[in-house]
Amino acid sequence: MQYPGNLFVVAAPSGAGKSSLVKALMELDQRVSPSISHTTRAPRGQEVHGREYYFVSRETFDQMVAQDAFLEWAHVHGNRYGTSKHAIEQRMAQGADVVLEIDFQGAIQVKRIFPNAVLIFILPPSWEELRSRLERRAEDSADVIEVRLKNAAQEMAHAKEFDFVIINELFERALFDLKAIVHAQRLRFTAQRIARSDTFQALNIS
Numbered sequence: 001m002q003y004p005g006n007l008f009v010v011a012a013p014s015g016a017g018k019s020s021l022v023k024a025l026m027e028l029d030q031r032v033s034p035s036i037s038h039t040t041r042a043p044r045g046q047e048v049h050g051r052e053y054y055f056v057s058r059e060t061f062d063q064m065v066a067q068d069a070f071l072e073w074a075h076v077h078g079n080r081y082g083t084s085k086h087a088i089e090q091r092m093a094q095g096a097d098v099v100l101e102i103d104f105q106g107a108i109q110v111k112r113i114f115p116n117a118v119l120i121f122i123l124p125p126s127w128e129e130l131r132s133r134l135e136r137r138a139e140d141s142a143d144v145i146e147v148r149l150k151n152a153a154q155e156m157a158h159a160k161e162f163d164f165v166i167i168n169e170l171f172e173r174a175l176f177d178l179k180a181i182v183h184a185q186r187l188r189f190t191a192q193r194i195a196r197s198d199t200f201q202a203l204n205i206s
């Protein structure tokens with residue numbers, strides 16, 4: 001499937017820093033817009049329905065699955081998460097760059113539908129640091145943190161299926177890497193458009 005904007009998919013084990021990095025990217029770059037997923041997980045302290053996620057019941061989620069409303073969806077850490085077609089289609093049709101913050105299963109589904117999607121995996125610098133970030137974030141119970149750490153190894157085994165891997169040790173350095181990937185993709189996209197169209201004419205370049 002072709003689309004006029006760029007699609008970036010960011011995945012990482014819980015606590016590696018993907019939400020912080022994506023948020024910082026969007027503050028610096030107004031051309032990137034987020035996709036708001038649906039989830040059956042309960043909201044955390046500061047989360048707002050329609051901002052971080054659409055928090056829905058399992059029944060509503062299953063109904064949406066039955067209606068084919070999701071581009072992709074997956075079971076993650078005991079809950080369901082999905083990208084609704086509605087969340088991204090309009091912005092993509094307008095040519096916006098959209099960033100999906102989803103798990104590796106979703107990322108692989110998206111790449112099948114949109115082969116030009118850029119898959120970016122964020123790794124923590126160490127296991128100790130991953131655990132201490134989850135603990136310092138102080139949003140999840142000890143049980144939930146253990147489930148997330150247990151799932152992290154399996155998630156990280158899929159990093160090799162991604163186009164880019166960023167190690168989020170120093171935050172500013174990782175943000176620089178993420179900006180560089182977005183920038184490089186835009187340049188590649190321009191080259192692809194020129195290769196398949198009369199872009200020289202459209203730009204008035206003779």
Ligand SMILES: Nc1nc2c(ncn2[C@@H]2O[C@H](COP(=O)(O)OP(=O)(O)O)[C@@H](O)[C@H]2O)c(=O)[nH]1
Pocket residue numbers: 011012013014015019037038041072073074076077081082083101102103104105106107
């Ligand atoms: N497949 C899929 N995964 C999602 C979606 N939205 C969020 N996720 C992933 O679900 C996992 C859990 O997300 P969340 O509960 O917000 O916890 P966090 O990873 O600690 O921020 C993360 O790997 C998210 O990237 C989605 O729409 N589809």
Ligand SMILES: Nc1ncnc2c1ncn2[C@@H]1O[C@H](COP(=O)(O)OP(=O)(O)O)[C@@H](O)[C@H]1O
Pocket residue numbers: 012013014015016017018019020021133134136137168169170171172174
């Ligand atoms: N490079 C970093 N160094 C130290 N702490 C970080 C770094 N990146 C993110 N964090 C912190 O780690 C915690 C987890 O980050 P978050 O973005 O919520 O991760 P994720 O979305 O991958 O679960 C947050 O408290 C965040 O402020």
